[in-house]
Structures are given as C-alpha cells and as structure tokens.
Amino acid sequence: MRWWPSACRRVGGGFLRCNGLVDADIEDLAPPAVLAQVVPRRSTLLLRAPRALVVVTAAVFAFLGDASAVGEKPGDPQRAPVTLPLRAQGSMPSLDGAVQWLNSPPLTAAALRGKVVLVQFWTYSCINWQRTLPHVRAWAEKYKDHGLVVIGVHTPEFSFEKDLDRIRRALAHFKVDYPVAVDSHRAVWSAFGNNFWPALYFVDAQGTIRHHHFGEGDFERSERVLQQLLKAAGAKDVPADTVRVTGTGSQAQADWANLRTPETYVGHDRAENFASPSGMTVGRTVRYAAPERLRPKAWALAGDWTVGREVALLEGKQGRIVHRFRARDLHLVMGPATQGRPVAFRVRLDGKPPGSAHGADIDAQGRGVLAEHRLHQLVRQPQPVGDRLFEIEFEDEGVEVYAFTFG
Incomplete structure (x- = not known):
C-alpha cells in the first residue's frame, strides 16, 4: 500500500502517521490485510503480525465492520455468507474534478444513483494496485449485469503518470475496460479525502459510502460487501460464490x-x-x-x-x-x-x-x-x-x- 507523502509525517521508531488514517511500520512490511484494520479515530491499536509490528489508527469513516481477516480462504463454499455491519460513511463525493474520462462518457454521483458503485483509486506504476487488479476486473465482469458500476480513478503518484497516452497504453496493457476518471489534478482524490493507492470505496444505490478498504488483500470480504449492497438494491440472482483468480507476472500476490x-x-x-x-x-x-x-x-x-x-x-x-x-x-x-x-x-x-x-x-x-x-x-x-x-x-x-x- 502506498500513501501520499504530504499526508504523512515520521513519528519515530520507523513509523509514519498519515493524517490520522494509518500508521505503518515501514521497516518491516506486514500483509495489507492487517494494515486495513481500523479502530475509532485518535485511538491506537498495536497488532502483532508474523515478523511485523503494525500500528493502526482510524480512518475518518471508521467502523467496526472494517476489520480484515488474515489467512482467509477466498471462495470457500463451506463458508455461509453473513450480513456485514455496513454503517453509513457519508455521501459519495463529486467526480467532476476528473480532467477526462476513458472507456466511458463522464459519470456523475447523481447519475449513478440506483447503482452500486465501486470506486478504486489507482496509479498504473503502483505494484500494490497491480496485485488487486485481477479481483477488481473479475468483479466488474461478474456483477455488471446485476447493477454494479466499477470506476477507476487514476490519480498519479509520479509526474510521468499524468500523460494521457501513457494512461491509455496502461489500460490496454492491463485489460481495464471499466470507466476510468483521469484525476491528474487530484481533485477527485481530495474530494474523497483519500491518501492511499490502492483504495476501494463501496457506494450503495442511495449514493452513500458504506465500506472502504485501503491496500491489498481482504478480497473475499470486499466481494461479500458488493453482494450485500447489490441485494439491498433489489438485484436478482446475485451469485453467492466469490471469484477465484490467480494473478500472473506483476499481478501475482506477494510472497x-x-x-x-x-x-x-x-x-x-x-x-x-x-x-x-x-x-x-x-x-x-x-x-x-x-x-x-x-x-x-x-x-x-x-x-x-x-x-x-x-x-x-x-x-x-x-x-x-x-x-x-x-x-x-x-x-x-x-x-x-x-x-x-x-x-x-x-x-x-x-x-x-x-x-x-x-x-x-x-x-x-x-x-x-x-x-x-x-x-x-x-x-x-x-x-x-x-x-x-x-x-x-x-x-x-x-x-x-x-x-x-x-x-
């Protein structure tokens, strides 16, 4: 998981504090499934993961249902879906700050009402985003006929990632065919108050953010959230299983x-x-x-x-x-x-x-x-x-x- 550096400051011991969102030990990397856990804002939780100590503080929209499962078994048919506690985290912010849209005409938060929306912040050179792509791409295909709209917000980390032709080539290379908002001025990023690549925001059919996930991992829980929001929106015959995908090359899961x-x-x-x-x-x-x-x-x-x-x-x-x-x-x-x-x-x-x-x-x-x-x-x-x-x-x-x- 990458963070935007202006949001972070060093607090000693090799830790970074990022606007009250996440403090991560950058000396020993932990699975992002651990980093994604959140607790009430301004409090701190010490988690001992194998060979890593992670300090986590709350997101502004923290809620109890954000804790991630470490060592999950995605798609396990023996695990019955459960109702997840998805609390309202505010209305979906405007997408109007995008400088251009690719794979789609411009989309607005108002026009998306009635749809379940998954917004992912990404930048094409980010390895953490690349390792999430097989799942996000599979969700977009699996649930498109059930009312899901996936939107990729491409917010550049490095200056070269602002180049529109390079973004287009990246879409072709990674086979991204869902709508992409080109956020070269960080307007959409700022509207969401986001600080991470990749970041997922789950929006219900009423336009309310109900869940978020920062970093990699926790794929089964994320898909269960999508299924729950789609059913709540009245979608019929929403699949109960979860996708099984294996990334290759740079998209393979980390060791x-x-x-x-x-x-x-x-x-x-x-x-x-x-x-x-x-x-x-x-x-x-x-x-x-x-x-x-x-x-x-x-x-x-x-x-x-x-x-x-x-x-x-x-x-x-x-x-x-x-x-x-x-x-x-x-x-x-x-x-x-x-x-x-x-x-x-x-x-x-x-x-x-x-x-x-x-x-x-x-x-x-x-x-x-x-x-x-x-x-x-x-x-x-x-x-x-x-x-x-x-x-x-x-x-x-x-x-x-x-x-x-x-x-």
Whole structure:
C-alpha cells in the first residue's frame, strides 16, 4: 500500500502517521490485510503480525465492520455468507474534478444513483494496485449485469503518470475496460479525502459510502460487501460464490512470508537508506560511487546522476544502482528520459546473471531494454528466498529511475 507523502509525517521508531488514517511500520512490511484494520479515530491499536509490528489508527469513516481477516480462504463454499455491519460513511463525493474520462462518457454521483458503485483509486506504476487488479476486473465482469458500476480513478503518484497516452497504453496493457476518471489534478482524490493507492470505496444505490478498504488483500470480504449492497438494491440472482483468480507476472500476490525490504524511493523527497559514501546531493550532477559493502535494505548510485525530488536522472554512460534486498520479487519504476530513445541495461544478482531468478522484463542473462515509463519486474526468485545483492547497469545516459518495490 502506498500513501501520499504530504499526508504523512515520521513519528519515530520507523513509523509514519498519515493524517490520522494509518500508521505503518515501514521497516518491516506486514500483509495489507492487517494494515486495513481500523479502530475509532485518535485511538491506537498495536497488532502483532508474523515478523511485523503494525500500528493502526482510524480512518475518518471508521467502523467496526472494517476489520480484515488474515489467512482467509477466498471462495470457500463451506463458508455461509453473513450480513456485514455496513454503517453509513457519508455521501459519495463529486467526480467532476476528473480532467477526462476513458472507456466511458463522464459519470456523475447523481447519475449513478440506483447503482452500486465501486470506486478504486489507482496509479498504473503502483505494484500494490497491480496485485488487486485481477479481483477488481473479475468483479466488474461478474456483477455488471446485476447493477454494479466499477470506476477507476487514476490519480498519479509520479509526474510521468499524468500523460494521457501513457494512461491509455496502461489500460490496454492491463485489460481495464471499466470507466476510468483521469484525476491528474487530484481533485477527485481530495474530494474523497483519500491518501492511499490502492483504495476501494463501496457506494450503495442511495449514493452513500458504506465500506472502504485501503491496500491489498481482504478480497473475499470486499466481494461479500458488493453482494450485500447489490441485494439491498433489489438485484436478482446475485451469485453467492466469490471469484477465484490467480494473478500472473506483476499481478501475482506477494510472497509476504519472505518480504523483508520496504518500498525504496530514489528521488530525494522520500529517499531512505541511501549508502553512497558522498551522500545525496539534490539538483546538480554528481559522480556517485557504491560502497564495497551494503547493509540490508541499503542502496547506492554509481556514475554521474542528477537527483531530483522524485527521480534520479543518469547523465553519463554506464551508470549503476545497487540494492541489498530480501524478497521474492524486485521491481523498478523507471523509463527513458527521451521518448523513442530506448536504453539497454543488464541485471546481476550477487555479481552473476540472474538465471532462473530473472523477472518478466529481462532474460536469464539479465539483459533488458528500457523503452517506456512503467514498473519493470526484474527479479522473481525461486524458493528458497534469501538476501541478495541486486545490481542494474545502464549502457547509456538518459535514464529516469523513481522507485524500487518488492513482492
């Protein structure tokens, strides 16, 4: 789960407080099914998950029925549907701030009355959103004839995600055919008071928000909420089962048991654990060097780079980035600085080609080509998963790097 940084501040001990919504230990990631639990506002709940301590505070619309089940068995036919306590959380805010609509003419909250609406905030380079997509896409298809309208609100995290052509290509790549509100100015995001990617808001046929979920996971409960709202709206023959989907590539569920490295931002504003000996300089080109040894979770630049607020730009040939991590999957959000000018790169793990641990965007020798701005899957380790030293070397200048994510 990603949060919008202006909403958050550090409160010590590696924790972030995000406008009274969620405090998450960013040093050890917990399953978002745990992060999604909420309690009354301004109170704090300490949850002990396997190998992770999570601090959770309330959402403004907190209610008892938001607690998530950890270790659920989606679609278990032996589990009879139960009536969930869905309290009113305010009226659905306006969608008028969208700069454009894709896959649909503009939709309004008023025109959607009588429909059950599922609103998901997303941004296309976000790994957490990508891992929810198989379920959201399946719900849109399964319940479209029962009165469900799914709306994706694309609110960019990085500047490149504001580009309309890139958003269109992402819709085609991810096979998103439900309505999408392009929220490049964060107007819809602000109207909802949202702070997270991904975030789900469940709206009943009277236009009232009845449930929300931040982050990944809790898919069975979310689908049960949809079924309950559809039945309450008078829909007939609403299926009682829940979908069974298995994501592939970047959409595969994370290996939470082995995920020990937090999301790592390369831009100055959110950079942590930076280990190049000279430290990080903002706004001018610096020749960086990687240290001989990296501690776990640390990363470093090597070569001539200009670090900006959200991105690092490679200014010279043969620049490198190294990162010591522990996770099954490693992804890197990056793209060429000049459109139409791809840059070749090579990945090594512990100084060697990745072999069977290569991700979808490179071959077994670690070779890949950077041709567009997006999330690139570079490592998918077979079991057993251990600590690894990741290295990516670019053969030419003109590379923009934004963030590492893991799974």
